[in-house]
Amino acid sequence: MKQVTLHDLTFEPFISAAEIDSTVASLAAQIDNDYRGRNPILLIVLNGAFIFAADLVRKITIPIRLDFIKISSYKGTESTGKMDEHFLWKSNLEGEHVIIVEDIVDTGHTLNYLKEKIGSQHPASVEVTCLLKKPTAYKYDDHLRYEGMSIEDKFVVGYGLDYNGLGRDLDSIYKRSGS
Numbered sequence: 001m002k003q004v005t006l007h008d009l010t011f012e013p014f015i016s017a018a019e020i021d022s023t024v025a026s027l028a029a030q031i032d033n034d035y036r037g038r039n040p041i042l043l044i045v046l047n048g049a050f051i052f053a054a055d056l057v058r059k060i061t062i063p064i065r066l067d068f069i070k071i072s073s074y075k076g077t078e079s080t081g082k083m084d085e086h087f088l089w090k091s092n093l094e095g096e097h098v099i100i101v102e103d104i105v106d107t108g109h110t111l112n113y114l115k116e117k118i119g120s121q122h123p124a125s126v127e128v129t130c131l132l133k134k135p136t137a138y139k140y141d142d143h144l145r146y147e148g149m150s151i152e153d154k155f156v157v158g159y160g161l162d163y164n165g166l167g168r169d170l171d172s173i174y175k176r177s178g179s
Helices: 017-035 050-059 109-119
Strands: 004-007 009-015 041-046 065-075 079-087 098-103 125-132 146-150 175-176
Touching: 004 098, 009 125, 017 125, 017 146, 041 050, 041 109, 050 065, 050 098, 065 109, 109 125
Parallel strands: 041 065, 041 098, 098 125, 125 146
Antiparallel strands: 004 009, 009 175, 065 079
């Protein structure tokens, strides 16, 4: 893996495709074990989580259902703190076991917003799976049940994560150089 330049920023290798694959397999095994016989609905947060979700659902062996959410709060390398809903799920969540699929959790504001919105539909349970979490940036006291990897509070791209639209297609994860 070598450095990549996206727009005006350079990124250096951070997490390999092999490490990602191993983490996704571990998360899938945990979900298989915990949700056997319950057929959860995975709510995939677009756009960033689409690659993680695609790999995850192919590794999960229990029957699952999928739905999608498109919400954003980032502009460039910073969170705006304002939720921009593009569209929400179509499924009726009442009485259902729901797993929110996120690529990365940093402050947790988007996730907290989604959990409140989902909770208003009275699901049987709501959990989260994320590939990456930035514990030092996370602003909430709750525990995320299916956390892939903890990382420093660095801006990262690749494997679905982007910088102003570029970098999602990289098979590994890169961090901003010099940070």
